[in-house]
Every structure is written in C-alpha cells, then in structure tokens.
Amino acid sequence: MEPEPCAGSPWSNCLAADPQGKLALIWGISFFSGSLAQLLARLSGLPAVVLLLATGLLLGHAGFAWILPDQLGRGLEPLVGLLVSLVLFDGGLNLRLAGRDLQRSVLQLVLVRSVLGLAGGAALAHWAAGLPWPLALVFGAIALATGPTVVNPLVRQIGLSPFLARVLEAEGLILEPVSAVLALLLLQLALGDLGTWQDVAWRLVLRLGVGVGLGALAGLVLALVLERVAKPAPPAGSGSPEAADSAADGLSLQLTLGTLFLLFSGCEALLPESGLPAAVTAGVVVGLRLDTAAGSLDALIAQLAMLAITVLFPLLAADVSWAELSPLGWGGVVCVAGLMLLRLVVVMSAGVGLPLNGREKLLVSWIAPRGIVTAAVASLFALQLEQAGVAAAGTLKGLVFLTILITVGLGGVTAPWLARKLGLSGVDAAATGEDPSGDAPGAGTAASGQA
Numbered sequence: 001m002e003p004e005p006c007a008g009s010p011w012s013n014c015l016a017a018d019p020q021g022k023l024a025l026i027w028g029i030s031f032f033s034g035s036l037a038q039l040l041a042r043l044s045g046l047p048a049v050v051l052l053l054a055t056g057l058l059l060g061h062a063g064f065a066w067i068l069p070d071q072l073g074r075g076l077e078p079l080v081g082l083l084v085s086l087v088l089f090d091g092g093l094n095l096r097l098a099g100r101d102l103q104r105s106v107l108q109l110v111l112v113r114s115v116l117g118l119a120g121g122a123a124l125a126h127w128a129a130g131l132p133w134p135l136a137l138v139f140g141a142i143a144l145a146t147g148p149t150v151v152n153p154l155v156r157q158i159g160l161s162p163f164l165a166r167v168l169e170a171e172g173l174i175l176e177p178v179s180a181v182l183a184l185l186l187l188q189l190a191l192g193d194l195g196t197w198q199d200v201a202w203r204l205v206l207r208l209g210v211g212v213g214l215g216a217l218a219g220l221v222l223a224l225v226l227e228r229v230a231k232p233a234p235p236a237g238s239g240s241p242e243a244a245d246s247a248a249d250g251l252s253l254q255l256t257l258g259t260l261f262l263l264f265s266g267c268e269a270l271l272p273e274s275g276l277p278a279a280v281t282a283g284v285v286v287g288l289r290l291d292t293a294a295g296s297l298d299a300l301i302a303q304l305a306m307l308a309i310t311v312l313f314p315l316l317a318a319d320v321s322w323a324e325l326s327p328l329g330w331g332g333v334v335c336v337a338g339l340m341l342l343r344l345v346v347v348m349s350a351g352v353g354l355p356l357n358g359r360e361k362l363l364v365s366w367i368a369p370r371g372i373v374t375a376a377v378a379s380l381f382a383l384q385l386e387q388a389g390v391a392a393a394g395t396l397k398g399l400v401f402l403t404i405l406i407t408v409g410l411g412g413v414t415a416p417w418l419a420r421k422l423g424l425s426g427v428d429a430a431a432t433g434e435d436p437s438g439d440a441p442g443a444g445t446a447a448s449g450q451a
Contacts, residue, residue, distance in 0.1 A: 022071070027311075029066055030318075033059055034310035047157060047412035049150045049369065052313040053405065060318025067318035078265070080316070080376050083308040084149070085264040085279035086257075087372070090305035091148045091173045092283025093298055095166070102163060105354045106170045109364075112350035113175065113343075117144050118182075120342040128335040129328060129399050134190035135385075135392050141186050142378060142400055143339060145179035147371015148172040149309050150408055154367065158419045159426035164360060168367055176373050177276035181207045184273045187381055191388055211267055211277030218263045218278070219285030226252050226290060226297065253300045256286075276373070309372070316375040320405070324398035332399055336406045343368050359422040367415050369408040374400060 037055045041048035059067045069076060097103050121140030125131045131139060151172045155165045185203050188194045194203070229252050263282060264275035290297070325332070347365035356364070378400035385393030419425035 026067055026069075026072060029059065030311050030315045033067070034314050037314070038310055047416065048153055049309075049313065049408055050412040052310065053317050053408050053412075056314035056317025057320065057405075059314065061321035062318075067315060069315055069319045076315075077376070077380065078268075080312060080372070081268065081275065082261050082264060083312055084373055084376065085260060085275060086301070086308050087149050087305045088173065088176070088276060088279040089260050089283035090298075090301045091152060091169060092280040093287040093301060095170060095173060095280075095284050095287065097166065097170060101355050102166055105163075105167050105351075105356065106174070108354060109167065109171055109347065109350045110174050113144065113171070113346050114178070116346045116349065117342070120346075121339060124335045124338040124342070125399060128338060129331045129395065131392055131395060131399070134186075135390070135396050138183055138186045138190060138381065139396060139399060141179055141183035142374055142381075143179075143370065143403060144182070145176040145370060145374050146172045146368045147373060148176060149313070149371040149373075150369040150412070151367065151371070153306075153309070154369065154412060154415060158416050158424075160363075160419065160424060164364065164424070168364060172371075173280050176371075177211065177273075177280060178204075178208065180276055180373055180377050181273045183377055183381070187384065191384075191390075207271050207274040208277050210271055211274035212281045214267055214274075215263065215278035215281030216285050218259060219282035220289065222256065222259045222282065223286045223289035225255060226286070229255065249296050249300065252297050256297060256301065257304075312372050316372060316379070317404075319375070319379060320401045324394055325402055325405075327395065328398050328402060332402045333406075335399065336403050339403065340366075340368070340407070359424060363415075363419055363422055363424055366418055367411060369411045370400075370404045371408075375404055 033055045034052060037051040038048055040046070041051050056067065057063055059065075061068065097106060118137070118140045121143040122133070122136040123140075125139040125143075126133055126136040129136075129139075146168075148169060151168050155168055160168070181204055182200075185194065185200045189197075189200055194200060229248055260279060260282065263278050267275040267278045287298075344362070344365040347361050351361045351364075378397050382393045382397035385396065416425065
C-alpha cells in the first residue's frame with residue numbers, strides 16, 4: 001500500500017497536498033477561534049471585538065499563519081459582502097429615529113463629519129503618512145465609516161442610554177455605505193476612470209439613490225409577505241400553536257435572508273457599492289412596518305449577524321501582516337492619533353445646539369472604531385491599485401488596517417472604562433430622565449443639572 005501523500009510531513013506540507021482540505025480548515029479555524037474569543041469575552045468581561053481582532057492577528061499573517069484569507073480566492077469577497085449586508089440589515093431593523101432631537105443630532109453629526117472628516121483625514125494621511133493627495137482622499141473617505149459591526153456590540157456592552165446608543169448606531173449605519181461608495185468613486189478619480197468632481201458627485205447621488213430606492217421597495221414587499229406569513233391559516237388537524245409559530249418563524253427567516261441576499265447581489269451587479277445602502281434601507285423599512293411584530297425575526301437575524309461578526313473579524317484581521325504596517329513608522333501612528341483628535345473637534349462642532357452635554361460629546365467622540373467594511377474596502381482597493389501599478393497601494397492598505405487596529409483596540413478597551421468614569425455606563429431611561437420614545441434627549445445629566 002502506498003503511503004499517504006502527507007505522511008510524515010509537517011502540517012503545512014500536508015495541507016499543501018490537499019488544497020480543498022486546507023480551505024475547509026481555514027474556515028473551521030476561523031469559526032472556532034471566533035467563538036472561543038466570544039467565550040473569553042463573556043468570561044473576562046473584555047470587549048469581544050478586541051479579542052476577535054487579537055485572535056485574527058495571532059492566527060493570521062502576523063502570527064502563526066494558520067488563517068490565510070488570500071488563499072480563499074476571489075470567492076471570499078462576495079461572501080464577505082453578503083455577510084456584511086446581513087449585519088447592516090440587522091442594524092437597520094432596530095434603527096428608530098423617533099423624535100426631533102434624535103433626528104437633528106444624527107443629521108448634524110453625519111453632515112459635519114462628512115465634510116470635516118473627509119478633509120481632515122485626507123490632510124493627515126498626506127502630511128503624516130506620506131500618501132499622495134489622490135490616495136489621501138481615498139483614505140479620508142474610507143476613514144469616515146464607523147463600523148456598526150463594532151459599534152453596536154460595544155454600545156450594548158457599555159449599556160449607554162438609548163439616546164446616545166441610537167446616535168452612535170445611526171451614525172455608523174448611515175456613514176458606512178456612504179463611505180464605501182465615496183471611496184470607490186474617489187479611487188476611480190485617482191485612477192483616471194472619472195474625469196471631474198462633478199462625475200464623482202453625480203455617481204455618488206446615483207448609487208445612494210438607487211440603493212435606497214431598491215432597498216425601500218424590497219423592504220416594503222418583504223414586510224407585506226412577512227405580515228401574511230405571521231398570520232397563517234391553521235392547518236387542518238393541527239393542535240399545536242407553538243409548532244405553527246415555530247414554522248412561521250423559520251419561513252420568515254428564510255424569506256428574509258433570500259430577499260436580502262438577492263437585493264444585495266442584484267444592486268452590486270447593477271451599480272457597485274449600492275448594495276450596502278440597499279441593505280440598510282430594507283432593514284429600516286421592515287423594522288418600521290412590522291414594528292413590535294418583528295421581535296422574533298429580529299432575534300433570529302441578530303444571532304446570525306453576531307455569527308457573521310464572529311467569523312469575519314478574525315478572518316479579515318488575519319490578512320494584516322507586519323510587512324504592511326512596519327513601513328508606516330511613527331507617521332502612521334501620528335495619522336491615526338490625529339484622526340482621533342479630529343473626531344473630538346468634529347463632534348464638539350457638530351454638537352453645537354444639540355441636547356448633549358460635554359461628557360456625552362466626549363464619549364461619542366471616543367467611540368469611533370472602524371470595522372469589517374473598512375477592512376474589506378481597503379483590501380479590494382489595494383488589489384486594484386496594485387494591478388494599476390500604483391506604488392503606494394501597500395501604504396494605503398497598511399494605514400487603513402493600522403487605523404482599524406488602534407481604534408478597535410484602544411477604543412474597545414478604554415470606552416467602557418471612560419463611560420464609567422463619566423457616569424454614562426449602564427444608564428437607563430428612568431435614571432437619565434429620557435423619554436423612551438427618543439423624543440427627549442438622552443442627556444439626562446443636563447436636565448438634572450438645570451433642575
């Protein structure tokens with residue numbers, strides 16, 4: 001009998017003899033390591049996103065090289081997109097912007113960040129990290145996004161008041177799609193595929209408009225179908241309402257995932273990067289239409305979204321290598337530190353006239369981790385720049401991942417501590433004097449100070 005191809009060989013050589021087994025093992029290690037990081041977060045009380053990030057670094061290119069995302073091929077990109085659309089749909093499903101104070105706070109923060117954040121991020125990337133202006137603008141657009149995949153679990157762990165939690169979650173859900181679309185168009189401008197800034201503005205409006213329109217339409221149709229599924233006619237001879245409810249929940253979940261994934265992939269095929277705003281909009285429409293009836297569906301979607309975060313974060317963090325980070329030197333660190341200070345200035349400027357006191361503005365300015373979409377966009381753009389022969393492609397990718405590492409690592413560890421020091425951790429609506437509907441500001445401390 002002939003020996004096995006990898007008998008007596010090291011583990012890596014054994015895997016090389018069986019490429020399919022190697023790919024399956026990469027996915028298996030990613031799922032297991034992510035779930036182990038979640039368990040450690042539960043036992044230790046540390047932020048899960050920090051442990052997920054550390055797990056990816058330990059097992060990826062920067063560590064033991066057990067998880068090598070580049071070996072998964074081109075199929076990884078659409079899979080990441082589908083899972084990210086699930087996370088954004090889950091965020092939209094829970095997004096409630098009831099009340100003028102909340103709406104005005106989110107609108108001001110998003111608009112001011114879009115202008116000052118883009119300009120300031122580009123300037124820091126150019127002067128501190130040495131990126132040429134066209135790529136510095138691409139970095140500024142990428143850095144606009146604060147990832148809901150990181151913000152939402154962190155907000156839940158801290159236990160912020162509903163008002164502050166909704167502001168942070170809405171900021172991420174709105175700016176992440178806008179950031180991805182704008183960064184793509186600025187990349188095309190840098191590569192010469194677009195000629196003028198007017199082209200960038202027109203295509204930005206077009207992609208966001210198409211995504212929001214198709215997302216709203218798909219969300220409305222899905223909500224109408226789910227309303228019908230939630231009230232099925234009792235089957236003949238069925239005496240178990242619980243079994244009927246369970247079957248209805250399962251069918252609702254299948255319909256939701258099928259519709260969402262078709263919506264996202266269809267939008268991406270029609271206009272690249274329009275799938276993200278479509279996913280958010282569909283979630284918002286379904287959540288508003290079903291309202292309290294979306295409870296069971298929301299619980300199922302939330303569990304799947306958490307599973308997506310559990311596997312994607314280590315997988316994308318594993319793609320970072322020290323070779324991409326080390327050339328940046330202190331200039332990269334200065335750039336990221338400048339971004340964090342810039343956010344403080346932006347939040348303070350955007351908060352003028354809003355029902356937020358100084359402590360709440362400080363906490364909002366500190367919670368700005370970048371997430372999965374930022375990492376995925378950076379990896380894709382770096383590949384396109386390398387194919388175009390742009391020398392600074394590795395610098396752009398390294399700077400984006402350095403931003404993710406610092407904002408997730410530092411922010412994830414210190415945000416709960418800062419919230420406790422500021423007296424904003426574990427605050428409920430009754431303690432803050434907030435109207436649960438969101439009409440009243442979450443700044444209960446300001447109200448108590450006036451009293």
